[in-house]
Amino acid sequence: MKKLVLALTLMAGMAEAESVVVILEITEGSVSREEGLAHWGRIYEVASHPRCSNCHVGASGVPMWSGPSYGEAGPHGMNVVAGESRIGAETLLCSTCHGQANSLLPHGPPGVADVWQLPPAEAEWFGKSSAYICAQIQDPERNGDRSIRDIAEHLDHDLILHWAWAPGPGREPAPYSLQETVNAIMAWGAAGAPCPEG
Ligand code: HEC
Ligand code: HEC
Numbered sequence: 001m002k003k004l005v006l007a008l009t010l011m012a013g014m015a016e017a018e019s020v021v022v023i024l025e026i027t028e029g030s031v032s033r034e035e036g037l038a039h040w041g042r043i044y045e046v047a048s049h050p051r052c053s054n055c056h057v058g059a060s061g062v063p064m065w066s067g068p069s070y071g072e073a074g075p076h077g078m079n080v081v082a083g084e085s086r087i088g089a090e091t092l093l094c095s096t097c098h099g100q101a102n103s104l105l106p107h108g109p110p111g112v113a114d115v116w117q118l119p120p121a122e123a124e125w126f127g128k129s130s131a132y133i134c135a136q137i138q139d140p141e142r143n144g145d146r147s148i149r150d151i152a153e154h155l156d157h158d159l160i161l162h163w164a165w166a167p168g169p170g171r172e173p174a175p176y177s178l179q180e181t182v183n184a185i186m187a188w189g190a191a192g193a194p195c196p197e198g
Helices: 002-011 033-047 130-137 148-157 159-163 178-190
Strands: none
Touching: 033 130, 033 178, 148 178
């Protein structure tokens, strides 16, 4: 079983998309702390939106079904658990239902041209406060050892995140646009990445 999990985890390596947005260089210190906090507020609106936070759950490995299209928020139906593999290798693979494209019907499984999976448990955002998510995103120990610029580039290159702005029929897309979110991250970083009080 261990071998199988390893092989599947390797298969699940993220596909890197071509650059789709422009990463603006903003001079360090040219954005005030106050403006920086306003930029963080926009980033938090995106991060806490159901199209992002339904996947960004913690160690339970249970994805969420939440947002207006789901009515009442609750755990993913059908006892789905991602496990340590984060792709469901221990029980039922996410890819059994989540294919390479969105289902054409509302309430069908969404999909992308990459392996549908949960992020590492440290990137837990669902139900977390703005201050908590802010601290997590800038902590190299919990964000995959990324600088703020790396985070912006991750948004540019990761197909799974692009899905949040093109989630298929019946689902509300994440707020703003990918470009606006990347701009907000770069401007927030130039302000020294300030976080709201806990
Ligand atoms: C048996 C089929 C099936 C399996 C297996 C499955 N899903 Fe789903 N998933 C669905 C369906 C169907 C929906 C959409 C439900 C709806 O819109 O009412 C969905 C929706 C989701 C959503 C919510 C997307 C949104 O709208 O924000 C997430 C997150 C998700 N699945 C993650 C996973 C992960 C991670 C796995 C593997 C651990 C997985 N799913 C396994 C069928 C499945
Ligand atoms: C289908 C599930 C899924 C959805 C939806 C999703 N993510 Fe993620 N996210 C992942 C996975 C998997 C990783 C780990 C990839 C990696 O580190 O290379 C990740 C990692 C990240 C990271 C880097 C790690 C960190 O902790 O900071 C950021 C930033 C991020 N996602 C932002 C977003 C944003 C913003 C959205 C919504 C616009 C979003 N994600 C929606 C699965 C998802």
